[in-house]
Amino acid sequence: MEQQPIQVIGGGLAGTEAAWQIAQAGVPVVLHEMRPSRTAPAHHTEELAELVCSNSFGAASSDRAAGLLHTELRSLGSIIIRKADQHAVPAGGALAVDRGVFSHELTETLASHPLIELRRQEVEQIPTDSIVVLTTGPLTTPALSEDLQRFTGLEYFSFFDAASPIVVGESINRDIAFMASRYDKGEAAYLNCPMNQEQYLQFRQELCAAEKAELKDFEQETAKFFEGCLPIEEMARRGEDTMRYGPLKPVGLFDARQGDFREPENKHKRPYAVTQLRQEDKAGQLWNMVGFQTNLRWSEQKRVFRLIPGLEEAEFVRMGVMHRNTFLNAPQLLHPTLQFKQRPMLLAAGQLVGTEGYTAATAGGWLAGTNAARLVLGLPPITLPVTTMIGSLFEFISSASPKHFQPMPPNFGILPELPTRIKNKRERYGVYRDRALADLDNWYSRLLVSAA
Structure with a gap:
């Protein structure tokens, strides 16, 4: 029996990563991207995974929060981080890319995958007849925003992110x-x-x-x-x-x-x-x-x-910010698996769920895409250990106070405390990293064995 494809709505970093993980799991996927038929004011090209602000994914060193997230995603087979590594440019201690080449090659790579169909059209309503991953980012279109608001019944959007x-x-x-x-x-x-x-x-x-x-x-x-x-x-x-x-x-x-x-x-x-x-x-x-x-x-x-x-x-x-943004009240709406509590066959990732930064969006795409594929394959959704940066980030956005929820970047402050306090920050972050990578390796090994 032919599998019904998963629908991924939004071709940014999260959507690109989600679609790739779904296809790599052997499940067909339709990736919807509204450009070029409709454009957003922050975008300048028609490519997938366009980097609209900086060309930097943040600190490269694994004893920095962004760098640890890079390392975890490399271990998990992230297409975004693999292409970022291939197209890196000198940037001191950061992972930065040639953004034009990076986005173009990702577009070509996904478009040529036999299980990925790229549809260039705006989606105005959330499909209800298939598994869906929403990755529409901070500039979700008015029509889809209204449909999402009707579905949740909440005044959950912040259209101008004023955060302390x-x-x-x-x-x-x-x-x-x-x-x-x-x-x-x-x-x-x-x-x-x-x-x-x-x-x-x-x-x-x-x-x-x-x-x-x-x-x-x-x-x-x-x-x-x-x-x-x-x-x-x-x-x-x-x-x-x-x-x-x-x-x-x-x-x-x-x-x-x-x-x-x-x-x-x-x-x-x-x-x-x-x-x-x-x-x-x-x-x-x-x-x-x-x-x-x-x-x-x-x-x-x-x-x-x-x-x-x-x-x-x-x-x-x-840091405090005031900029255009759109995000869900994730603690009220989402499980740490990035499934909606009201509709488990609907998932979300990227800035829409209240994470900040390119690498966090990629991590959300990996988790939502992986779980969407697992749902099709009859496998239980996963979460990662909270001692990892990925696991702690999505545990945080799903369990923070809904009343005061603000978007969160990856940081060591959300990881469980160490058994012994280490005053030196660099040394402390190194211990956080070592624990995270060891726990990720053990968890991933067990996951691969259970899937065999």
Whole structure:
């Protein structure tokens, strides 16, 4: 009996990887790409896997988060990473490619595969008569967006991604930062970094003077809708006390080590302003800077935000961003297998599920494509060990707080903590890498044996 092909919608990095993994498993696949019949403002060619921003896949060294993800994907037979390695160009410590040759060869490779049919057409509705992998990326078309919204019944899209930086918890100075919730309501759930007046005014001055990143042309119109989600630097420019009446308000926060600020003898200890960090993951390894959505350049963010007491040595796993984006509320909608909870025969990958970066999109495509093929073949879907970068990334996006979910890049902060704390960052990352690769090798060996 002839197998019904799997439908992959979107020919970016995730869709290209998904289609390849499906075909390599011996299952026919139709890869839908709307270009050239319809174009997106970020694209300039008709090729699959077009790199629309940088030509870099991030740090190449395996003791860096992106590099570890490269290494894991090489072990798993990723077509994207294989072609990236073949068409690499000098880029210091990064894996960067000749983007034109890279995308063209991927297009030719997939188009010539006997089990891959490339259809150049827009898909306006999610097919319901076959297994489907959605990889439509951050610029999903309005028609498909509306259909996806009808299917989920949720207001789940963010059309302008205004996200705050995320900091590694163990890099926060706990001698300065204190745990408390405002007015002692509920369990203490925030880390609070207090500022005196001098520290606050210096911080505001540097924030106002810091260099901003430029929005792309097609993002300019979208930006105006976010008056209610202003960049922290814009708040600073609007007045000396604007931040103190907004996200940095010091009221209702009490450091038990200093005594109750409400008592007359302790009033002089009351902070002039407070930066709050909210727990981002279940283990408390990552902390989100509340209200610090920003359009500053990343180097400026690091410089200025490290002026905040307690964050002088902060390690940032994600910088603040304000750019056009479209992503699902993955914790509410998806299993870590990247299957929709409401419809297990529908999967998603890439930036649409709330991961950031080329390599993360590739990893999502690998997992969604592999699981789609396994569903056709009557095999159970898989997840990877959470000690691997791939496994931890998709565990995170499927289990984070739905209320505060923001897209996440690969980073060591989402991996389970090591049994023994290692203070030296480079050494710590090396141990994370060694554990990840050993666990991946053991897991993959068992998977191959079970499939034999």
